[in-house]
Amino acid sequence: DQQVKQNSPSLSVQEGRISILNCDYTNSMFDYFLWYKKYPAEGPTFLISISSIKDKNEDGRFTVFLNKSAKHLSLHIVPSQPGDSAVYFCAASGSGGSNYKLTFGKGTLLTVNP
Amino acid sequence: DAGVTQSPTHLIKTRGQQVTLRCSPKSGHDTVSWYQQALGQGPQFIFQYYEEEERQRGNFPDRFSGHQFPNYSSELNVNALLLGDSALYLCASSWGSGQKTQYFGPGTRLLVL
Numbered sequence: 168d169q170q171v172k173q174n175s176p177s178l179s180v181q182e183g184r185i186s187i188l189n190c191d192y193t194n195s196m197f198d199y200f201l202w203y204k205k206y207p208a209e210g211p212t213f214l215i216s217i218s219s220i221k222d223k224n225e226d227g228r229f230t231v232f233l234n235k236s237a238k239h240l241s242l243h244i245v246p247s248q249p250g251d252s253a254v255y256f257c258a259a260s261g262s263g264g265s266n267y268k269l270t271f272g273k274g275t276l277l278t279v280n281p
Numbered sequence: 282d283a284g285v286t287q288s289p290t291h292l293i294k295t296r297g298q299q300v301t302l303r304c305s306p307k308s309g310h311d312t313v314s315w316y317q318q319a320l321g322q323g324p325q326f327i328f329q330y331y332e333e334e335e336r337q338r339g340n341f342p343d344r345f346s347g348h349q350f351p352n353y354s355s356e357l358n359v360n361a362l363l364l365g366d367s368a369l370y371l372c373a374s375s376w377g378s379g380q381k382t383q384y385f386g387p388g389t390r391l392l393v394l
Contacts, residue, residue, distance in 0.1 A: 171323075199381045210371055210385035211324070257324050260381045264386070267337045269373075269383060270315065271323030 170194045171259050173272035186239040190257030193238065197259040202231060202242045205254045214255075215242070235239055235273050247279045252281065283308050285374050285386035293392045294362050300359045302389045306374030310337075313355040313382055315347060316371040319373045324371055330355050331377045359391075 172191045172276045180186045188202075195262040198219040203211035217224040217240070224231050230243045244251055254276050283317050286305045305311050312331045316324035326339035330349035349355045353374075359366055369390050375385035 186313075205322055205383070208387075208389045214380055216382055235362060238327070258323075267312075267329050267331075267381075268326035268339060269316075270326070273321070273323050 168193075170197075170269050170270075171272040172255055173257055175275050176273070177276040177278070178249050179278045179280060182249055183246045186247045186251065186277055186279065188242040188244075188255050188257075188277065190242075190272055192240075192259050192260065194259070194270075195238070196237045196261045196266075197270075199260040200233060200240050201257060201258045201260070202229075203256045204251075205256060205274070211256055213257060216237075230258070241273040244267050244277075247277075249279050249281050252277060252279045263279075285372055285384055286388050287370075287372050287386040289389060291318050291390045291392075293394065295364055296364060298359065298362050298393075299360045300362060300391060301373075302359075302370050302391075303354065303388060304357070304372030304374075305354045306372075307384050308331065310376050310384070311353050312375045312377040312380075313349060313353065314373045314375070315355070315357045316373065316385075317341075318369040318371055318388070327357070327375075328389035364391045364393050368389060 201216040202214045205211045233240045254274040257272040258275045314329040315327040318324040328338040333349045344360045346358045352360045369388045369389045372386045
């Protein structure tokens with residue numbers, strides 16, 4: 168049972184336009200969400216996170232939106248740059264004193280075309 | 282500021298052998314988590330070590346074991362290797378008291394023949 172789902176395996180956008188990556192989750196106990204970027208032959212790099220007490224968090228070109236009622240979050244990248252081309256993973260962490268693991272989606276391959 | 286480091290970068294083993302992977306956490310971090318990433322999948326949580334104890338474990342068999350040393354570095358051991366253990370093994374570090382963001386190392390690519 169996949170608790171974090173990224174339903175789009177790939178996304179292609181033009182340089183300068185907006186990239187929107189989506190993520191859905193099923194576990195209502197998740198209270199912290201993260202986005203990671205991964206280049207081939209490297210480990211995932213942390214991009215941005217959001218707590219369930221917020222609905223938006225911004226960091227430069229990256230904005231994450233959280234819709235708790237829909238159990239949906241999205242990552243917006245504006246403007247997109249060719250260097251943003253990578254696999255993006257959505258991850259979630261649960262509440263409670265004994266839940267320390269991150270649960271990941273399968274990832275979305277973003278290609279930004281010059 | 283040194284990030285998370287892992288060794289070796291690549292490893293080839295045969296079925297039935299045992300392997301040990303190593304990880305040094307980011308400076309200032311005291312918690313180490315291990316993940317397995319199969320091709321085309323997201324990372325899957327194996328276990329987390331804090332204060333030299335296994336604090337939480339994912340759905341992995343007992344063939345997967347670990348250790349954390351007093352300097353916070355960690356080892357992942359896998360016994361009786363199976364072909365299906367071929368994957369990228371990722372180490373992530375964080376600060377134990379409530380920090381949920383984990384920072385990953387570059388990984389060790391394990392191939393079991």
